[in-house]
Amino acid sequence: MKLNTDFVAWFRSVAPYVNAFRGKTFVVAFGGEVVADGKFVELVHDLNLLASLGVRLVLVHGARPQIEVRLQEHKLQTAYVKGMRVTDAATLQCVKESVGRVRVEIEALLSMGLPNSPMANAAIRVASGNFVTARPVGVVEGVDLMHTGEVRKVDAAAIRSRLEQGEVALLSPLGYSPTGEIFNLTLENVAAAAAIALNAEKLIFLMDTAGIEEKSPGKPGKFPRELTVAESKALLARLTDRPAKLFDDVRLYLPCALQACEGGVARVHLISRHVDGAVLQELFTHDGIGSMISQGPLQALRNAGVEDVGGILQLIEPLEAKGVLVRRNRELLEMEISRFVVLEHDRMIVACAALYPFPDEKASELACLAVHPDYRNAGYGDTLLKHIEAKAKTQGSKKLFVLTTGAAHWFVERGFEETGVEKLPKAKQGLYNYRRRSKVFVKKL
Numbered sequence: 276m277k278l279n280t281d282f283v284a285w286f287r288s289v290a291p292y293v294n295a296f297r298g299k300t301f302v303v304a305f306g307g308e309v310v311a312d313g314k315f316v317e318l319v320h321d322l323n324l325l326a327s328l329g330v331r332l333v334l335v336h337g338a339r340p341q342i343e344v345r346l347q348e349h350k351l352q353t354a355y356v357k358g359m360r361v362t363d364a365a366t367l368q369c370v371k372e373s374v375g376r377v378r379v380e381i382e383a384l385l386s387m388g389l390p391n392s393p394m395a396n397a398a399i400r401v402a403s404g405n406f407v408t409a410r411p412v413g414v415v416e417g418v419d420l421m422h423t424g425e426v427r428k429v430d431a432a433a434i435r436s437r438l439e440q441g442e443v444a445l446l447s448p449l450g451y452s453p454t455g456e457i458f459n460l461t462l463e464n465v466a467a468a469a470a471i472a473l474n475a476e477k478l479i480f481l482m483d484t485a486g487i488e489e490k491s492p493g494k495p496g497k498f499p500r501e502l503t504v505a506e507s508k509a510l511l512a513r514l515t516d517r518p519a520k521l522f523d524d525v526r527l528y529l530p531c532a533l534q535a536c537e538g539g540v541a542r543v544h545l546i547s548r549h550v551d552g553a554v555l556q557e558l559f560t561h562d563g564i565g566s567m568i569s570q571g572p573l574q575a576l577r578n579a580g581v582e583d584v585g586g587i588l589q590l591i592e593p594l595e596a597k598g599v600l601v602r603r604n605r606e607l608l609e610m611e612i613s614r615f616v617v618l619e620h621d622r623m624i625v626a627c628a629a630l631y632p633f634p635d636e637k638a639s640e641l642a643c644l645a646v647h648p649d650y651r652n653a654g655y656g657d658t659l660l661k662h663i664e665a666k667a668k669t670q671g672s673k674k675l676f677v678l679t680t681g682a683a684h685w686f687v688e689r690g691f692e693e694t695g696v697e698k699l700p701k702a703k704q705g706l707y708n709y710r711r712r713s714k715v716f717v718k719k720l
């Protein structure tokens with residue numbers, strides 16, 4: 276029974292994400308290591324699930340370890356300039372062979388459809404092609420990088436038309452020039468350029484570390500969970516000054532993650548490739564699992580609109596069921612939505628409150644103050660209360676009432692005093708529910 280209740284609660288908690296993600300474009304970037312160490316099957320199952328929820332997927336793969344193996348087999352050594360490989364003709368041959376192999380392996384795994392597996396009936400169609408135009412990096416510090424290139428253009432229209440057909444787009448770290456040449460690109464460059472060109476909702480990097488970690492022996496696994504672009508830039512500058520603290524993946528991916536965010540991608544996630552289900556955990560849970568970069572702060576306080584009714588209901592229904600809040604059905608909420616303010620975290624409604632003015636008595640009522648259990652004790656309740664108090668004051672109210680059954684002390688600690696039902700505005704007294712026996716509190720504004 277407990278299992279069933281937990282399952283239902285869990286399934287419902289995922290619903291807002293499913294609705295928010297449907298029809299959105301996610302770019303998922305991963306190195307050749309993911310394919311080389313056999314973890315790709317699990318990732319494919321999760322990608323398949325995302326695709327079946329209506330997410331438009333663009334996959335960008337790398338092939339660094341496979342290229343290294345190929346070069347060793349041919350006893351070729353390549354030089355690096357400023358961290359970039361010099362790709363001569365012999366190296367390019369190894370790059371083409373390795374990238375081709377990895378791509379074919381990925382396409383094969385995406386084609387799985389075994390019954391009794393998460394891929395049953397999946398029938399994912401993969402679109403790969405000449406979507407990326409490249410140009411040579413040219414001469415750096417006096418060295419010609421030859422076939423090492425950078426993205427010049429991503430054919431967003433062509434990719435979009437494939438996504439609209441329900442296909443998954445697969446991009447490789449190779450680009451072609453209008454002169455017919457082939458260039459060796461980095462996966463992070465392709466991923467960021469594709470995410471920007473497609474105006475993707477999310478860009479997800481799978482990496483060796485759990486997030487934007489730094490090498491500090493005393494604190495393994497500690498890393499920032501949510502950062503703005505400005506915070507990420509400061510962190511990158513600090514780490515670049517102390518290269519000994521930089522993990523390779525962070526060094527490679529973080530600058531491109533920032534570039535994508537500045538180019539209009541709403542969220543960039545940097546998560547571990549070693550955790551089974553990491554993509555799902557990052558996308559469908561409140562806390563996520565890795566680091567997330569956004570253009571601006573994730574919190575926003577704003578007036579509610581009718582499109583928020585669903586989100587508010589999801590927040591207050593469990594509290595209504597417990598008798599903590601008075602029941603409001605959807606119709607009533609729709610009618611009274613202009614009274615509500617909501618606090619968003621990463622575009623999910625995590626707290627709400629309503630203000631009902633009684634202008635004749637220069638009083639207002641604060642109602643339906645609720646903070647999602649995962650976000651409590653973080654000051655959200657306080658923020659909403661202050662906002663409501665300021666709003667009531669500008670509307671001419673001299674006092675603010677609140678009726679509560681379980682949060683009496685919370686209000687007392689914020690300057691409210693207990694009072695009687697007879698002190699409520701007249702219209703409210705008539706609505707007082709004597710069976711609920713809520714306590715009445717008032718605060719002078």
Ligand SMILES: CC(C)(COP(=O)(O)OP(=O)(O)OC[C@H]1O[C@@H](n2cnc3c(N)ncnc32)[C@H](O)[C@@H]1OP(=O)(O)O)[C@@H](O)C(=O)NCCC(=O)NCCS
Pocket residue numbers: 594599641642643644645646647650651652653654655656657658677678679680681682683684685
């Ligand atoms: C009451 C509520 C809005 C507080 O929201 P919040 O964002 O967690 O509050 P804040 O972070 O601003 O404040 C947290 C502090 O209040 C305390 N607190 C939280 N709920 C409390 C309660 N019911 N009674 C007394 N104190 C409470 C916490 O222990 C914490 O105190 P601390 O900082 O000393 O540890 C939230 O618990 C909630 O949604 N409750 C259910 C709905 C409800 O009762 N609404 C009020 C009736 S309209």
